[in-house]
Amino acid sequence: MSEIAIEVRNAVKAFGQGGMAVRALDDVSVDIRKGEFFTLLGPSGCGKTTLLRLIAGFESPTSGQILLDGQDITHLPPNKRPVNTVFQSYALFPHLTVLQNVGFALQMLGKPKAEVAETARQMLALVKLDQMADRKTSQLSGGQQQRVALARALAPKPKVLLLDEPLSALDLKLRKEMQVELKRLQHETGITFIFVTHDQEEALTMSDRIGVMSAGKIQQIGAPREIYVRPVNRFVASFIGETNFLPVTVSGGHVTLKSGIRIAAGNTHRHHGDFTVTVRPEHVRIVPRDAEGAIPATIRDQVYFGTDTHYHLVLGDGTEIVARQQSRTATESGLMNGTTVGVQFAEGATRVLEQ
């Protein structure tokens, strides 16, 4: 186990009073390791930004603790925490030049002028904006402003960098570029990044670990692959990627569909009773009706995506599922709407979800 940078212990944040109080964070505990790219992922209103603001010091928790390098920083104001934030709206200072923006924190820390200017120039070089040092921030494009915000937050060499949906205002192409850029910066600086996003693809491609949040709670923490392949509950399974849900009965290690057909699942031993099984569309294979172990299904609809085609299928018990197949020519596949086919699930791809 590597060292812990940020430790959040049983953090509760309630807004409002008494019976009207809303728990934005409901007993959240999470350890964020030194030097990792940790992403808080969830829909809007799930509490991810509140958690970030708690770590930054803009809000204080109703109860619970926040530790940085093992020291309690719960009640330190933001200007006393070696933690910096990249804001969603960038929040660049409009009255200062790009260089002055980047040097601001160092200046506030009382560093000598020459050092402030030199470090600021280095940071601008790091985000490839050294040519823009003397511009006003209003003269920059959105992507450039984003880089200035990054350089500004990285300049004082914080122990942890917090990023609050920093890419959401950029167009798709720029966003992809910045994703790569962010990963590069994180590698070069070795600083712990805590990244907040509602974009699951962004989370999957960039993070070392992801904390999936919903309704003020962390639902699952794990590496991207783990979260995608082994979601613990229905929320995580449906929020990350597309998936199918099948109602099943589990008893004695056997998983049975409503239609009575037995299917294989990797994680059955602890369960007993009615459950839901999840299986990703790309793990649903369409096979001939008489193939061994095939579940009979009827093609109801198909949607062509270029490389892939999504087949909407209805199983014998009325459950609707989606299968994703690499596109073939229509004549080759012969999969017409209304055709009855067989369906198989890839080995180990089905998971019984916790309730």
Add this chain to the structure above:
Amino acid sequence: MGTRDDAPPTYEEAARARSIRNAWALSAPALFVLLIAASGPLLIVLVYSFLTPGKYGNVEWAFSLDGWRGILFTKDIFDDTLQLADAHLTIFWRSVKLSLLTTLFTFLVGFPTAWFIATRPPKARAVWLFLITIPFWTNLLIRTFAINEVIRNEGLFNTVMIALGIFETPLRIINTDAAVLMGMTYVYLPLMVLPLFAAIDRFDMKLLEAGYDLYASRWQVLRRIILPIVKPGIVAGSILVFVPSLGAYVTPRVLGGGKNMMIGNFIELQFGQGRNWPLGAALSMTLLIIVMAALLIYVRAASKGGHGHG
């Protein structure tokens, strides 16, 4: 063009001529008001300042620089030597001092007020702004006498203080510079609050968090972030307060009494009892010059701040 002199104008030429005619016709009322109602009287005042005072007021049409000289100097009645007019300088100094202090105090009171209003929810904000502007609806003279009623020796403040046993004798506030300052601060406060509010309203509150996040203390956030960004509002408010303060007439008259004159009262004196219209005219022009200088500083400062926040 020589060959076409007698040719009928083309359509474009006629249209252009017509649009120029229309432009003049449409701006005629504005030009008329500017020339006759503003520049005209100003011109008369300027001419009067170079004339000789008449015996019973008015002017005699003989050129003289005595009006302008009289601003700073008085002629000795015995040997006609010029002496620096201490009394005049005192009045100038008091005017500038009280106007600057009024500007400062309206800022000190107005900034937190404007900040408070700008950070209210939109509905409450409208109510607060409305409350701020209410005094404008009441006659200035009445408002000034109301202050008089509060601070005079037998007024509300002293009566209460004596009744409570805090003072034994009334505190003399009325007819002092402090009374004038108090009155002007009260009267001109909205002129400071409104432009400050406009500037703070445009201020992105996220910048405060950014400032704190980047290790600035509260004081540094105020000095390095808030004040520079709302500077155009501060400059506008200061000018709006300073200019009328400098020419204030009613407030120093009612609250300052006869002795604590400001330029405005001094000018009035020349046209009234003093019967020295050229001096009054020269003083008016001087006041105008000071105001113009202040406006020039304003334009300079505002254009220097130029980062999109007009």
